[in-house]
């Protein structure tokens with residue numbers, strides 16, 4: 245039969261050293277992967293033999309033995325015949341674990357036909373003594389592969405079918421083959437393998453994965469994974485991906501901008517500890533440990549191959565976490581509050597994109613409003629129209645005025661608040677929610693006229709005295725609403741507060757020829773009947789006490805924090821006024 249190859253065709257030569265160098269520099273993150281590849285080949289050989297890998301089913305153990313700078317890995321798997329040795333061990337890229345179409349066969353961990361080469365990262369020579377279980381009375385074969393690219397095959401000695409791989413450390417790589425390193429690495433990669441793997445006689449595999457061992461054990465496992473007791477453990481299952489596992493809710497705050505890394509096993513073999521792609525980006529508040537039978541690894545076996553199944557899996561895991569949150573909010577509000585205390589920033593970030601999260605924020609997260617610290621859901625129940633200021637300072641200036649005019653004002657000055665407020669209509673389509681416009685507040689700080697100013701001069705002197713301790717100046721003006729006796733104005737013209745408010749509602753309101761403000765001011769409203777009477781009260785003591793009380797009132801209505809001195813001043817004023825009232829009465 246005529247050859248299909250054109251005349252003169254030649255085969256590529258392979259520079260093995262170059263390939264090993266390529267693997268070590270560009271494919272594998274560390275030489276330690278050699279343990280994973282040996283483990284994987286032994287498990288696959290057991291699977292291929294059909295004796296099963298289940299230790300409970302009586303399968304013989306896979307043995308790692310270290311001695312004199314050598315590592316020996318013995319399995320009682322399918323083994324290889326001499327032709328297979330040439331075809332599979334000595335042909336780079338060839339694998340017995342792919343079907344006729346070149347697709348990975350389902351039951352096996354390996355598929356690429358390059359794994360064994362990783363042994364050259366730590367050894368100059370790989371020796372394989374093997375005897376096939378597939379062919380009756382097959383002869384044992386010894387294959388010795390060398391890092392320089394040559395190999396030898398000779399008759400070997402082996403009583404039972406199976407394979408023994410022996411590595412002798414390269415110079416300066418001895419530590420990779422030491423007993424303690426090998427034990428740690430076999431445990432790292434193989435702890436969840438459903439078979440009996442032993443290192444120097446000690447079993448390192450666990451009988452059942454943590455998510456099949458009951459809740460207490462699962463939480464104990466989560467504690468080891470996180471280094472702290474998890475806030476909760478959420479069991480995960482995605483049947484399409486053959487996935488089982490758990491998400492451990494972090495008991496500490498995590499940075500939402502950092503992609504969370506999860507521990508992923510494929511067919512019970514560790515893929516990696518820092519796999520990002522298995523969960524949606526927003527799931528920053530958990531660390532997952534999952535095992536999937538159907539997801540595919542990349543060639544380095546350190547990340548997941550990004551295909552449709554991975555996308556579906558990510559979505560399903562996202563759904564599971566979202567349901568957990570919704571359930572927590574519905575069944576245990578107190579714990580939900582604890583959760584929010586830890587993951588506040590992240591949840592807020594998520595609510596900007598996700599409607600379910602938005603609902604949770606709406607119902608659970610308290611916002612600063614002109615009606616105190618309440619949830620948006622509470623505020624929506626009272627008002628069909630909500631306004632916000634995009635800056636904290638502006639909110640502080642206007643909150644009291646808004647409250648006096650019955651306007652529901654929200655402080656939108658914190659990260660994500662404005663975005664969340666603007667998305668509220670998704671939950672409540674009829675809600676009117678907008679940034680506060682200057683025209684909506686009827687307030688203008690008008691002058692009081694020379695006559696009133698003159699008559700109030702004693703009042704202003706007394707007020708100045710009463711406010712001196714607080715570092716605040718009194719100012720008498722006339723403004724709406726008349727029900728509001730005083731407003732506290734921040735000073736700090738060069739500081740953040742004034743700058744931030746410079747182009748906002750506040751700037752419009754105060755742009756009425758106000759004298760240059762150097763420090764904070766307490767603006768008295770002459771249109772308010774109590775203030776009007778106060779300005780003509782001859783009793784200086786009453787004026788001072790009232791001014792101190794009104795100062796505290798202005799701070800409170802402006803949602804400003806009260807310093808200890810402020811609290812003391814309010815107490816003094818309150819008791820003094822009571823005493824005066826009692827005496828007068």
Ligand SMILES: Nc1ncnc2c1ncn2[C@@H]1O[C@H](COP(=O)(O)OP(=O)(O)OP(=O)(O)O)[C@@H](O)[C@H]1O
Nearest residue numbers: 285289323332339340354355356357358359360407
């Ligand atoms: N312990 C073993 N027992 C039997 N056959 C083995 C053993 N180790 C390796 N082989 C054979 O050698 C082939 C090549 O192994 P190698 O580890 O290079 O690649 P692979 O396991 O097929 O794929 P991957 O690169 O994904 O690990 C395997 O497909 C298998 O047929």
